[in-house]
Amino acid sequence: MARFLWDAADLFVLGHECAHFEMSHRGPPRPALTRLGAARAANCYGQELQADELGLSISSWSLHSSREADTAVSSLGAWMFFAAWEAYELSTAILAAGSRARGERDLAQRRAVKDLDAYPPLRERKAQLFRTVKASGAVDPAVLTRLWWCFDIALQYLLTYTAAHAEVMVGKVGTAAVPSLPPTPTHGPGVRA
Numbered sequence: 001m002a003r004f005l006w007d008a009a010d011l012f013v014l015g016h017e018c019a020h021f022e023m024s025h026r027g028p029p030r031p032a033l034t035r036l037g038a039a040r041a042a043n044c045y046g047q048e049l050q051a052d053e054l055g056l057s058i059s060s061w062s063l064h065s066s067r068e069a070d071t072a073v074s075s076l077g078a079w080m081f082f083a084a085w086e087a088y089e090l091s092t093a094i095l096a097a098g099s100r101a102r103g104e105r106d107l108a109q110r111r112a113v114k115d116l117d118a119y120p121p122l123r124e125r126k127a128q129l130f131r132t133v134k135a136s137g138a139v140d141p142a143v144l145t146r147l148w149w150c151f152d153i154a155l156q157y158l159l160t161y162t163a164a165h166a167e168v169m170v171g172k173v174g175t176a177a178v179p180s181l182p183p184t185p186t187h188g189p190g191v192r193a
C-alpha cells in the first residue's frame with residue numbers, strides 16, 4: 001500500500017508538470033490547444049489549480065490502466081504530495097522563526113495572502129482539488145470524503161511530530177540551518193518552475 005501511495009504521488013507530480021505543458025502554461029499557446037478550444041488559465045494562481053486538476057486526471061488514468069485503481073484511491077497520490085509539502089512548509093517555518101508558535105504564525109500570515117501572480121497556498125490547492133474530484137462524478141463522494149478524512153487524521157500526527165522535531169533542531173543548531181529557498185512562492189520544496 002505504501003509503495004502504491006508513493007507511486008501515485010510521483011505520478012501526480014509528473015501529471016501536474018505534463019498538464020502545464022499540455023495547457024501551454026509556459027510560453028505561447030500551442031496550435032493543438034487553440035484547436036481543441038481549451039481555456040488556459042490567465043494567471044499563475046489559476047494555472048497551478050488547472051495543472052493540479054489535469055495532473056490528477058492523468059495520474060488516475062495511468063493508475064487505472066496499469067493497476068485498476070479507482071479514482072478515489074488514486075487521488076491519495078495528490079494527498080501524499082500535499083502532505084509531504086505541508087510537513088516541509090511547517091518545519092522550515094519553525095526553523096526560520098525559532099519556535100513553533102512563531103513559525104505557525106508566520107505560516108498563517110503567508111497563507112492568508114492571495115496573489116494571482118504567485119502559487120496558491122498549499123491548503124487552497126488541496127481543498128480545491130478535493131472539491132473538483134468530489135464533484136467530478138468519477139468517485140463516490142462518501143468514499144472519497146472518508147478516505148481523505150482518515151488520512152487527514154494521520155497527517156495531524158505527522159505534523160505534530162514534524163513540529164516537535166523542528167523545535168529540537170532549532171535547539172541544537174539555531175536558525176542558521178534554514179534553507180534559503182522559501183517554500184510557499186515556489187513550485188514545491190526547493191524547486192522553482
Ligand SMILES: [Zn+2]
Pocket residue numbers: 016020048051187193
Ligand atoms: Zn505547477
